[in-house]
Amino acid sequence: MSIQIRPLGTCIGAEVEGIDLREPLSSAQAEEIHAGMDRYAVLVFHNQPLTNEQHLAFTKSLGPIEDTSRNTLRSGADFRLPPTFADVSNLDGNNKPYGPDDRRRLFAIGNRLWHSDSSFKAVPAKYSLLRAVRIPSKGGNTEFAHMGAAYEALDDETKALIEDLVCEHSQLYSRETIGFTQFTPEERERFRPVRQRLVRTLPRTGRKSIYLSSHIGRILGWELPEARLLLRDLTEHATQREFVYSHKWQVNDLVIWDNRQTMHRGRAFPVSEARDVRRTTVSGDAPTVEQAVAA
């Protein structure tokens, strides 16, 4: 049976049926998924009761895995999952929700700002694949905004203005935005900024997109207030409802998004409830721009 891909009715997102992700993916199916990703940027698969191993095997059939274990404040016994997974849950190593004032939680909820996964890495992420194992009684949606559609809706003057800009990305910047600044010297070193182009082009389609992320703190060559205001304007533009799909999770959903042409954000949910969502990440091919020489 061939895969059916049904658009969600906006400029972003489609639902996929006719595939069991527990089974090995054929190269024809993988190509259908890549083509669907190029076109819709977000693909939703319902009723996929995967084990971690099956989730990982499916991911590997779409590309090389990114190790995200150094992106978090989790350490040692906090890791519930292998380093091939980003544990996006609010659960500690004993499967208990973090307390409201837990430092690891306060860092993690920076994901409620619009961002692109791993934009703070020299080679940023291609796809993220998030699977819902337990969901809270309310809230916790993930929202996605299409940066290709947002780019196309810019006026020509703004397109020309941003065409060659290069930004610095770091988790230090996104967390500072929400007032989280208590980093250790080791964390400051680990989260040192990297550079990314502000406009990037999707290789297979040639479509341009605005590579925005709350991890951006600076635009090279720009005064800081001017840079922050431009970034804020672009983000407001790019996250208007016409460019957004909001995903309401069901257990055993798996959602893939293309970090090269979308931003996303998690939404709030009751602090005391478990939200067990697990992410694998397909790494990108190359840096978007030359990196600064290490000091």
Ligand SMILES: [Fe+2]
């Ligand atoms: Fe994310």
